[in-house]
Amino acid sequence: MTYIKKEQKTAQHTEAKLPQGKRWLFRLLLTIGLLPAHAMATPINFDKEIQQFLHSEIKSYLRSVNSQSQRQDIELFIPKGSENLSCDELQITRSQNHTPPAGRVSISVSCPSPAWRFRASAKVSVWINLVAAKHTLNRGKVLNKQDLEYKSVDLGKHRHQGETGIDQLVGLTVKREIDKGTVISTRYLEKQYLINKNEHISLQINTATFSANVKAIALEDGQLGEVINVKNLSSKKVVQGRVIAQGVAEATF
Secondary structure: OOEEEEOOOOHHHHHOOOOHHHHHHHHHHHHHOOOOHHHHOOOOOHHHHHHHHHHHHHHHHHHHOOOOEEEEEEEEEOOOOOOOOOOOEEEEEEOOOOOOOOEEEEEEEEEEOOEEEEEEEEEEEEEEEEEEEOOOEOOOOEOOHHHEEEEEEEHHHOOOOOOOOOOOOOOEEEOOOEOOOOEOOHHHEEEOOOEOOOOEEEEEEEOOOOEEEEEEEEOOOEOOOOEEEEEEOOOOOEEEEEEEEOOEEEEOO
């Protein structure tokens, strides 16, 4: 994202700051074109502009991961010598804009006219809720909601991208042991279907007045909690069943 701010300036604003006796000189210079355009510009509050840019970047990132922050801290490092710079069309960008705007952030600040550019940096802390292991998760464990909880994490200190939703992890299988409290990344997990397409399965049918287990054939792969199409071998009808265990689905009505 590129932040561009256009300044609207008039001679009247600058003239009002001039001593009474020098206004005639200002008018004369402006009339004959000897006063450079940037002489009328006021110095830029870079601290404010960069803070606004970073808050906008954070807001955009949080929206992309469907999350909210509990806290944000920004510490800016602006090089000396920039205090007197002016610009009518300030531009601010950050490198590595494909990564979360957290940790050490490099920022480019530039102006097309008068032409200048400098680099600033910021230490950004953004705390959000990420999914973590509620207890130790052993290899081969198929995740359910009881295995997971939310943990407030500073993105600036978290090396690997985490997950912001528990539901999207339910049904995945743990590839290696995960300690209690560890923020979970999908690189620790893999898809492992409890039911495979064309597999013979047990279909549980439960109603208020009737319960039965019948044989069926899965018409698609299914993870824990997923609803898939299955064919009841007794009635030859295709029904939907929710995967509840290895080779077992429960009919949904």
